[in-house]
Amino acid sequence: MASADDLDLVTDVWGGLRGKLPKYLVKEVGEKPQSYRGRLSRVRFDNRFTPTIKGQCGILSKFAFREDAAESILLAQEDVDLRGNDLTTFLNSADEAVLRDGGVAILTEYPEADPTIQSAADFNASNRRPYLVLVDRRDILNWAIIQEYGASVLSRVTVRRRVRIPDQDFGEKIVTVYRVMTPGYYEDWEVMVQGRKWVKTPHLDANGQPSRGYTSLNRIPLVWYAANGRSLFEAEIPFLNLAELNIEHLQKRSSLNEVLYKMNMPVPVRRGAKPLASQVPGQPPIFPPLVIGPNSVVDIPVDADFFFAEPSGNAITSSQTDIEKLESAMGRVSLSAMSGVGDAAKTATESMLNAAQSQSTLSGMARRKESAVQAVFTDWVDYTGEPVGGGIEVDESVLQAPATPDEIRTILDAMGIQLSDGLALKMLADRQWLPDGTDIEVELQSRGQIKQEQLNGTGQVMDAAGQAPTFI
16 A cells, blocks of 8 residues: 555646755754755756656546447447546546546536426526545545445445635635545534644535535445455555656756766865965965956965866766666566667567567556446446436557558558458558558449559550459
8 A cells, every 4th residue: 555655745746846846855963054955956957757647648548338238328438537538538537646646536426406496497497416536545534444245345434625715705715625435424514723632523515504414325326436456445556666767867866966066177276375564363374365267366475376186087988877867667567668768779579578568567457447437337327317327338449559661661552462352451540651541442433443544445444554453
């Protein structure tokens, strides 16, 4: 199970360490504040964590509704959270949270009954329908699970929420509210300090009444969507290692920057200079000021010396080597084999195994995504009264490694020699080489017209070399 420190780490890296640099580049013992601020200003965070997660989520974003999907869900798919986000965008945000944090919860809400609704027309005009809410893993504070017929069932859960409420005449403030949910019931609480103790008090709604209510479901409509693990609200963070490597990369780059910065600043050394005669007895000697510039000279005694001392650059090579190794390690952790980017020294077998492992990881997550969405749709239709909620099917063809130019060339060459045009075009489509929406039947008709135009007097189709190829 991930710790709070691990979740804080991935959150910081996900946000590009904005305002968090002092947390990971600490002030050294004896380092002056001005020098420390200068060191922080000279380093830039090369974020490899966030683009990796967003890239993996893009692979999982292509899906289609199953034929049994409920009508109310299809009608609401352009705004499933009542915030203007369509289902694809909403689930993409869920995928990002899963790969970043290890898991996320999806809550299906349903507005309470409105006494002003007196007819079906009023109901349709009110837009009263279920909607979805993403619940961050950090906001699931505690829970209770019971076993029913061998299955783990959620009997209670506390979710932290941040609610905006009016403040005086024209302002508003954010209040932390703790919603305690049990099957069929919920109540909201606030926690505040009274005297020297923390005291919980009911959160009041807009009418000044305690915020609590009943639902029409006999369960808590909260679905856990995780990257791994089998227990509710427990999962390892998939890319924690990448986040840690990214922090180490930042620290080593900062160290290298400091070496380069100091090497570009030679230190003037004056040996044998005589102190001023006006020095105070008992105090350290005072030397005449040293002025260096294109229009100045340095006068020194005959037996004295003046030179610039430059630091040694022995640490640069080793630091650069360490950074290159870190970047290579981050590339491997990022599952770069899926996109064909990685260590050029890898053998074909290593690349194939890495790609297979990546595809297996994403394929497993695609299955968990389908299962979670099916459970969410079930909660949805239990509110609306529809018989079946249905689900989605993730397009697993996008999980395949893209075809290489040699593979494509082989297919194209085979189109006029060994393969039928229909089979060749299908192979191209399976390898995502054809544009989305390409109609294979139309393409086959076009090729048929081209062949007809190539007919010679013998009634045979001639290729570019003037030969008659064989088509199957």
